[in-house]
Amino acid sequence: MPIPNKVRWMQDILPETHLYHTFLKKVFRHELRKNWFKRITTPVLEHKEVFTWALWEGTDIIDKEMYNLIDKKWRELVLKPESTAPIMRSYIENDLLSEPQPVFLYYVEPHFRYDRPQKGRFRQFFQLWAEIIWEQDPILDAQLIYIWYKVLNNIGLKWEFKVKINTIWSLKDRQKYLEELTNFYETKKHLLSEDALRKLETNPLRLLDTKIEDEIILAKEAPKMSKFLKKESKEHYTKVKEYLDLLWVEYEEDHTLVRGLDYYTHTVFEFVDNSGRSQDSFGWGWRYDLLSKKLWHKEEIPAVWMAFWMERLVDALRDKWILIKNKDKIDLYFIQLWDEAKKIVLPLTIEAREAWINTLSSLWTPSLKAQMKKANRLNARYVVMIWVMESKSWIYQVRDMQEWTQEEIKKDDLIEYIKSKVWKTSLDFYCPASDYIIN
Amino acid sequence: MPIPNKVRWMQDILPETHLYHTFLKKVFRHELRKNWFKRITTPVLEHKEVFTWALWEGTDIIDKEMYNLIDKKWRELVLKPESTAPIMRSYIENDLLSEPQPVFLYYVEPHFRYDRPQKGRFRQFFQLWAEIIWEQDPILDAQLIYIWYKVLNNIGLKWEFKVKINTIWSLKDRQKYLEELTNFYETKKHLLSEDALRKLETNPLRLLDTKIEDEIILAKEAPKMSKFLKKESKEHYTKVKEYLDLLWVEYEEDHTLVRGLDYYTHTVFEFVDNSGRSQDSFGWGWRYDLLSKKLWHKEEIPAVWMAFWMERLVDALRDKWILIKNKDKIDLYFIQLWDEAKKIVLPLTIEAREAWINTLSSLWTPSLKAQMKKANRLNARYVVMIWVMESKSWIYQVRDMQEWTQEEIKKDDLIEYIKSKVWKTSLDFYCPASDYIIN
Numbered sequence A, B: 001m002p003i004p005n006k007v008r009w010m011q012d013i014l015p016e017t018h019l020y021h022t023f024l025k026k027v028f029r030h031e032l033r034k035n036w037f038k039r040i041t042t043p044v045l046e047h048k049e050v051f052t053w054a055l056w057e058g059t060d061i062i063d064k065e066m067y068n069l070i071d072k073k074w075r076e077l078v079l080k081p082e083s084t085a086p087i088m089r090s091y092i093e094n095d096l097l098s099e100p101q102p103v104f105l106y107y108v109e110p111h112f113r114y115d116r117p118q119k120g121r122f123r124q125f126f127q128l129w130a131e132i133i134w135e136q137d138p139i140l141d142a143q144l145i146y147i148w149y150k151v152l153n154n155i156g157l158k159w160e161f162k163v164k165i166n167t168i169w170s171l172k173d174r175q176k177y178l179e180e181l182t183n184f185y186e187t188k189k190h191l192l193s194e195d196a197l198r199k200l201e202t203n204p205l206r207l208l209d210t211k212i213e214d215e216i217i218l219a220k221e222a223p224k225m226s227k228f229l230k231k232e233s234k235e236h237y238t239k240v241k242e243y244l245d246l247l248w249v250e251y252e253e254d255h256t257l258v259r260g261l262d263y264y265t266h267t268v269f270e271f272v273d274n275s276g277r278s279q280d281s282f283g284w285g286w287r288y289d290l291l292s293k294k295l296w297h298k299e300e301i302p303a304v305w306m307a308f309w310m311e312r313l314v315d316a317l318r319d320k321w322i323l324i325k326n327k328d329k330i331d332l333y334f335i336q337l338w339d340e341a342k343k344i345v346l347p348l349t350i351e352a353r354e355a356w357i358n359t360l361s362s363l364w365t366p367s368l369k370a371q372m373k374k375a376n377r378l379n380a381r382y383v384v385m386i387w388v389m390e391s392k393s394w395i396y397q398v399r400d401m402q403e404w405t406q407e408e409i410k411k412d413d414l415i416e417y418i419k420s421k422v423w424k425t426s427l428d429f430y431c432p433a434s435d436y437i438i439n
Helices: A015-034 A084-093 A138-157 A171-186 A194-202 A204-208 A213-221 A231-246 A291-296 A310-319 A339-354 A368-377 A388-393 A411-421 A432-436 B015-034 B084-093 B138-157 B171-186 B194-202 B204-208 B213-221 B231-246 B291-296 B310-319 B339-354 B368-377 B388-393 B411-421 B432-436
Strands: A045-047 A068-070 A076-079 A103-112 A124-133 A161-167 A251-253 A265-273 A281-287 A303-309 A332-336 A359-361 A382-386 A395-400 A405-410 B045-047 B068-070 B076-079 B103-112 B124-133 B161-167 B251-253 B265-273 B281-287 B303-309 B332-336 B359-361 B382-386 B395-400 B405-410
Touching: A015 A103, A015 A124, A015 A138, A015 A310, A045 A084, A068 B068, A084 A103, A084 A124, A084 A291, A084 A303, A124 A138, A124 A310, A138 A161, A138 A231, A138 A265, A138 A281, A138 A303, A138 A310, A138 B339, A161 A231, A171 A194, A171 A204, A194 A204, A204 A213, A231 A251, A231 A265, A231 B339, A265 A303, A281 A310, A303 A310, A332 A339, A332 A368, A339 A359, A339 A382, A339 A388, A339 A411, A339 B138, A339 B231, A368 A382, A382 A388, A382 A411, A388 A395, A395 A411, A405 A411, B015 B103, B015 B124, B015 B138, B015 B310, B045 B084, B084 B103, B084 B124, B084 B291, B084 B303, B124 B138, B124 B310, B138 B161, B138 B231, B138 B265, B138 B281, B138 B303, B138 B310, B161 B231, B171 B194, B171 B204, B194 B204, B204 B213, B231 B251, B231 B265, B265 B303, B281 B310, B303 B310, B332 B339, B332 B368, B339 B359, B339 B382, B339 B388, B339 B411, B368 B382, B382 B388, B382 B411, B388 B395, B395 B411, B405 B411
Parallel strands: A161 A251, A332 A359, A332 A382, B161 B251, B332 B359, B332 B382
Antiparallel strands: A045 A076, A068 A076, A103 A124, A124 A303, A161 A265, A265 A281, A281 A303, A382 A395, A395 A405, B045 B076, B068 B076, B103 B124, B124 B303, B161 B265, B265 B281, B281 B303, B382 B395, B395 B405
C-alpha cells in the first residue's frame, strides 16, 4: 500500500523554496508598509455568492475552476479563487468605511483554481496582493504601479519585465466602442477560432486578448478604445501617465490589454515577463470602481488593486540565478560522544544561542566520523567535540573547519572566543520581542 | 438584498489584529530559526486518506469536524484539520529522509475544523507549529518544550501559564495499564456521564481527560500509568525531566494529561493558561513515533511536535493589556489643496520615504479643515501644506503638530529638516532586498 500522496497540482513548499518566499514577502511587506498599507486576511472559505454576485457567471472561474463544497446546513461554500470580492465583502461587513479613507490593504494569500495545470502554476497558488479602496484619484493607480515597479527592480528583476498600461473606461460608456468592435469582428468571422467566436457572443472585449498569431494581427487593426473615450476617462488616463512619468516609471501603452468583467474601470496594467519564460506575466491589476455595487447594491466604492504570482517570481529569481542568503549558517557545532556529555552540550548550546551565535549540536551518538561528516555537510565553521575527558577537564579542542586548525579553549572562554572569531555580521542580534512590546 | 457575509465562525483578521499576529510570528520564527528549524508549507487540501489512515476513525475530527469535498475525478479531499499527518506525508513523499537528520520544521498554517464554535475558537484558526522528525532522543522533547517556554515568556505571558507534562508510553506497552484502568472504571459506572461511558467503550485513556468535577476526582483516584512503565519508557521520561531541570523550565507532572490516539508515544505536554480565561490551554504537543507506520507501513520515524493556538495568544495579550508597537506612525504628512500640487507632493512623498521618513500624503482635495482633521486623527507629527503659492515659491510652512509651532523651510532642505527633527529610531532604515540578495 503506497503512502497517500499530495493532491495533484498542489505543492509542498519545502525549506529551500521558502527561502525565496520569505525574501519576497519581506521586500513586498516592507515596501507596502512604508506606503501606509495594512495587512488583512480573509478566510479561505467564502459563500459562493461573494463571487457569483460579482457577476462572474459566464467566466471560467465561476463555471469550471472553483472548488465547491456544501456545508452541513446546505450552504454553498467555495475556496476563494481570488480576493478582490472577499476584501470588498470584508470592507463593507467590518465597516472599514468608518476608518480614515482611502484604506490601503495588502495580503499574502493562497488562492485556489481548479484549472488546467501549467508550468509554474498550481491549483493552490500564492499571491502578493495590494488594494486601495474608496478613492478614484488617478494618482493612486500610478502609485500602485510605481510600488510594484520598485519591488520588481529591488528583488533583482530589473530588465526582466515591462509595464503595460491601458484604459477600458467603465461599462456604460464603453458600449459605443463595443458596438464598433463587434461590427469589425462580424466581418472577420471566417478568420476567427472557435474560442474567439464564443468571445464575440459573450464578451467581445476579450477578443483583443489572444495568443493566436492571426488574431493578434486582427487585434492590432481593430478599432481602438482611445478614440471613444469621453472627457472624464481621457483625463483619468492622461493623469495616470503624467504621474508615471513624474516617477520615472517606464511603461508601454497597449490597447490590446483588456480585462473582460463589467465592473472593471479605467486603468488596467500588467507586468509582463520579457525573458521568454513559459508564463508571460508576473502580475497585473486594474481599477474596479463598480464591484461594491455588485455586492452591496448601495454605494459605489472605487478601488484599484494589483497582484503578483509568488510562484512565477520564484521561478524568475531561480532562472536568473539570483541567490538568496541562507541566514541559517552554523558558526558553532557541538559533537558529543557520550550520553553524559549531552548534559554539558545542551546548556552550552542554549548559552551560545543567547549570545547570538548560530549554534547547533549533534544529539544522536553514532561514531565520531559520522558526526564530523554531518558537520561538514552542514558547513559548520567551528566544531567542538565533547567526550569523557572533555566532560571532566572543562578544556575543549575547538576545530576551525575552514582553516583546518585547532585551538585549546577553556569552557568559560568558549563563547567569547567564538564571538571574536566569527564576523560581527553573522551574529544574530535581532530580538523581535523587545523590539515590539511597549513597556 | 444584504451583502453576502463571511462564513459563520470564520474570521476576517483586520489590521489591528494583524499587529499581534505579526508580532507573534516574528518572535516565534526568530526563536525557531535560531534553533535550526526550517519553514515548510503543505496545501490546504489533502486527500482524506492522509487523515483516515492515521487511524483517526472514531475520533470527532474524522467523524464530524472535517470540511469535505469531492473533486471532478471523485476523489475525496478535506481541508486539513491539523498538520502532523500532512507533514509526515510530505516528509516521506519529498524524500526529506535524504537530508541531514533530524529534520526541524516549523509552520504557521490555517487549520479547519467544523466544530461547535466557542470563544477564541474559529472554524478556520491559525497555529504556530514546530516538529522534529527522525530521532527519538528525549533531549528533543525537552528542547521543544524549552523553546515554547521561552517564546511564551518573551511575548510577555510570564506567570500566565504553567507547563504540564506526562508520559503515555506506546500502544503495545500500555495495554496492561489500560486493562487496569478499565477495571477501575467498570466498578464506577454509575458515577459516569454518558460521554464518559462512551469513552470507556472506545478509548478508556480519555476518561482521565474530563472537565466534570466528579470525574476529575475519580481520575485522581484512578490507577496511574507511571506504575506500569517499563524500563525504556521510564528512562525516556526521567531524562526529559532531567533536561528540563537543566534548562530551568518549571513544570508540573500531571498523570491525567493524556491523549487518546494510538500512535502517540512517551511524552505529552501542555501549556495551560492559568488566568481563568475560557479556553484553558495555549497549546500542546506530544511524541508520535508511530504515525509514519500508519501512513507508510514501512519504517518507524519517531517525531515530536508542539503547537500554539494563535487566536488564544492574541486574546491573552489583549486581556493582559500588552501593547504592540504600531510601527506605522506618520512623521511627515503632506496636504495639497490644488490639483497641480499633487505633482509636487507625489515625488516629494517618494523622496521622503527613500530617506526612511514615515510619510503619507493626502490626495483627495476637500477643505483644508477636513485634511487637517485627518492629519490629527492619524497622529501625524509634521504637516506640510502645499497650495498655489507653495507650488511656486518652493518655500513651505512645516507645522509641528505636537508643539503647535510652525517653521518656514525651503523645499530642498525639507527632508534633512525632518530627519533632524524626528528620532533616529523612528526612521525606517531596514532594506530587506540588499540584506538578502547575494551579489
